[in-house]
Structures are given as structure tokens and as C-alpha cells.
Amino acid sequence: MPRGGSARGCCGGLCGLPFTVGLVVLIYWAIFQPHHIRATVDSATLSNLTVSHASSPEAAVSYDLTVSLRLHNPSVRVDIYYDAISAELRFRDAVLGAAANDTSPSVFFQRRKTSEVVKMEFDYGGPGGGVTVARDVAGDLAKETAVSLELDVHVRVRYVFKMFKLRQKPRIRCSISIPVKTEGRHRGFGGTVAASGDRCSVKY
Template structure:
């Protein structure tokens, strides 16, 4: 019985040592080849058919945004598996992306690529405060919106893949004409958090 217990504790000790060693090697590998965080900017944004109905607190619009995503890493390539995009006004949800092109893609190191996102809203219910604020900004000629992208990416170096979920937040101020349309070109840099 005592011999069996010693074999079991020896096996557990070896397994523990193997796990700690593997973790240490992965940590060293990650420290040497650590990928830099992606950078994102709004290349352009086109808003059209913005209408606000204060009586029913509803908003309709079409927004097309081109995001430029840059991979600054020297050694690490990135796979973008999904980009879930929403539009907000003062924290209130106005809609989800109806189309993203490309929906998923591969990005080599030290390269950039454009992603076009289209968000449409028809009769989107919002709070009375949000409807009044949006109508006021429209009358003043500039609308402030937040484009929020939750991404799923895989950093890849050789055979090792590391999954990450960066959150990209872009604040755009689009000049708006009387017909509810406007173009922002170029936009500004976005915030990226991991």
C-alpha cells in the first residue's frame, strides 16, 4: 500500500513539474515575442437619412464606417475571427452592424487593413432624452456617435496561437446637413483595450 501511494505522489510531482515548466516556457516565449496591441482609426464615416421622431422617441439612419486596423507587431500575425459592432449615442444603443466587410480576415505583421461596417436603424426606440439630444445636435450641424467594436482575434507566431478579445471604441463627430446626411473624412484614432 505504501509503495502504491509513493508512485502516485511521484507521478503527481512529475506532472506538476511538467505543467510549471511548460507555463514558464510559454511565459518566456510570450515575453520575447509579445504582440503589440492593434491600433484602430476611423478612415471615414458616412451618415445618411438621419431622422429623429421626438413624439415616438424613434431614430432612423444609415451609417457606413471604414475602420483602419493596424498590426504593429514585428513577429506576430493576427487572425480576426469576428467583429461585433454596435452604434451608441450618449451610451444608448442605436443598433448593431448589418454588414461587415470583410467579416473575418488575416493580417500580417506590420500591416494595415480596412474594414467597412454598415449599421442601419429604422424606427429604433430610444429614450426621450436621447431623441431630444440627437435632434438638438442634428440642428446644430454635428452629431456625436460612438462606434463600439468587440473583436475576437488570434495572435499567431509559428504554431502558437493566443486568443484575445480587444474592445475598440471610436468616437466620431459627423457634420450633418439638413437632409440628415454627412461625411467625416478622415476621422480620429480609436481607443483599444484588452
Template sequence: MAMARAGGGGTCCSCLCAFLVCIGVAVLIYWATYQPHRIRAAVESAELSNLTVVVRNGTADGGGSGGVVYYRLAVNVTMYNPSGRAGVHYDAIRPRLLLLLAGGASLGAANATVPGVFHQPRMSTTVVAIDFDRSGGGGVAVAGDVAAELDKEIKGSGGGGEVGFEMVIDARVRYKLGFIPIRARPKVRCPVRIPVKAERRGGGGGGGGVTGFLRSGDRCTVKY
């Protein structure tokens, strides 16, 4: 009788394994049939205002123990779903901003993202408005060499330079293939290079700032 019970347990285990394998194969076949392409993204426009660099306890030529960056950056990003068979559910979009130079120093997370959660139908485009605002309060603390390098980048040659940012978007998405949801965490990286000029009036946080506008930027890279 003990052997019969053992045999029954082995049969149940085999059936369960076979069932799981069948489910896995079905999901793979379903995925290959629908072929949901990776999302695409590009910077549609970007507006920079009140960019001010304050170097503390030193000068902007490399000395000093630290610095503060004040700025406001509004970016419109187009998110495109190229799949003709599957929609995309965006469960979370978390943008953050880095400097292209200065070792990719962080300038903080976005204050607002609209829309932040949405469904994107097949072969459709959605514009996401992202706002970074560090123009008031304490700004963003950075190392002294970062502040000095950013200050030089702003001034450029002849007083009008170009500031390079990288916006990184950590997203959580779901592809719904019939009744089967497939989750992914794509990372979107968007280079944003903005020509800047001096503002006519001083910005908040310590002196006159610079402003700039970008009508169309580079295409973003998307990795899953």
C-alpha cells in the first residue's frame, strides 16, 4: 500500500510538471505570434529656465568644497507603441535627470509626470510631460568639480554654450496578450542637449540664470 501511495504521488508530480511546461510553451507561442515590439521614445521638446550654478567656498575654476545647482526643466517625450497586436499598460514612469558631463552627476527626480499611469493602444503615440523643478528651496547640492564643469559648459566659448543632460526613465509596463499579461521593466535613456543664453533678470537661488529651448531632440534608447 505504501508503494501505491508513492506511485500516486509521483504521478501527480509528473502531471503538475507537464502542466507547467505546457503553460510555458503556450505563453511562448502566444508571445511569438503577437510579437509585441519594444516601445520607442524621443524627446519632442525641452524648455530650460533659471539654470544657476553657485560654487560655495571657492571659485568656479575648480576650487571650493561644493556647489548648488538651481534649474527648471520641462520635457515632452513621445512614447510610441509600434505593435499592431498588443497594447501597452504603463503602471509606473519614474524619470530622473543626470548631467551628461561631470561623471553623470544626479540632478534629482522629476516633480511631476503627466500622464503617470496610462494605457497605450496598438500603434499609437502618447506625449508624456515631465517637469523637473529645483529653481527654489535648496536646489541640488553637487561636488565642487561638478559645479565648476557645469559653469564652464554654460559659458562655452564666447558666453553662449550648450548644456547636456541625460533623462533616465525607469518604467514598469504590461503587455496584455489576450488573457495573459506579460510584465517588463524598460529603461529609457534620453540625451537632452540645450543651447543656453543669459536670462534678462536674475533667477532664484543666487544670481542671474540661463535659459534655453529645444524643439526636437535625439531619439531615446530603450533597453529591457
């Protein structure tokens, strides 16, 4: 009987440990409140946009796009480590390609109440560097006077306060509308948009 009681006490202690740890984390979160990051598009420059229609059900789209994304840490006490950033561009649910080069910077440390601008480049304007999409999507893109694009950004971050660390994988979505005009007889279309002040959506 004594040994059975000791076993039950030990089991109860082990089961209570996760609860205690979870309670400590909850109290920490409530006190220090590591707020979700905020994101806005500072600027976006589109150039060499060309659409090549083919006889097949698919067509090729070539373009160069540079986006400056501002990331803000609104937390009062919590710093953030950005461990990885990847970006993808879409037009009406059609994927126009991932960021051709690593974001700059791709890894960085952000103190509380500060902002950092991340540059993303989509280099699909060279020979053979186009993206294959459905013909109807390419046709709609060619008709646009203001190209409406969606920037889809995946981020891996660590919220850090002293000895406490919390890992998260937020997803950032930004809507970008760029008025375009003819750049030249053989250069396609292009345009630039400055910051609109519209905040991107951030989901965890």
C-alpha cells in the first residue's frame, strides 16, 4: 500500500509539471504581451512586363518587380529574431513566381518598437525567365491598366524576452496595385507605386 501511494504521488507530480509550465508561460504572455508584427508596403516597382500568348492553353509572363516591405515590432518589452523570410507573388490566385533572390536582409534581429525594411526582388524579365500561366490569366494581366498583385510572405520568428523564447510562423499578405504604362516599343509595361499606408494582413 505505501508503495502504491508513492507511485500515485509521483505520477501526480509528473502530470502536474506540464500544467505548471503552461501556467508560467501564460502569465508571462499576459504580462509582457509580445504583440503581432505589423507590415506595410513602402514601395513597389514593376518593369518589363510582357505577355507572350501561345497556341497552347498556357502563356508566358515576363516581368521584374522590386518590393520594399516594412516590418514593425510594436512590442514594448519583447525583441524579435527573424530566422527566415520567403515570398511569393500572385495574380488572381495564379502564382507568378517566388522571390528570385534572397530577401535583403533575410535574417536579422529587431528590437522592440522599431521597424526594418526588407527588400524583395522578383527577377523574371530575362530571356527564358518568364513564368507560365493559363492563357486567360495572361490575357487579363495584359489588359490591366493597374496591375493588382498579392504578395504572400512566410516568416519564421522568435519572440525573445530575457530567458523566454517563443517561436512563431506568421504569414503576411499584402495587396499591391501598380498603375502601368508602356515603357517602350519593345520593353513592355511598367510602373511604380509608393507607400499607400494600407497595412498588410498578418496571421499566425
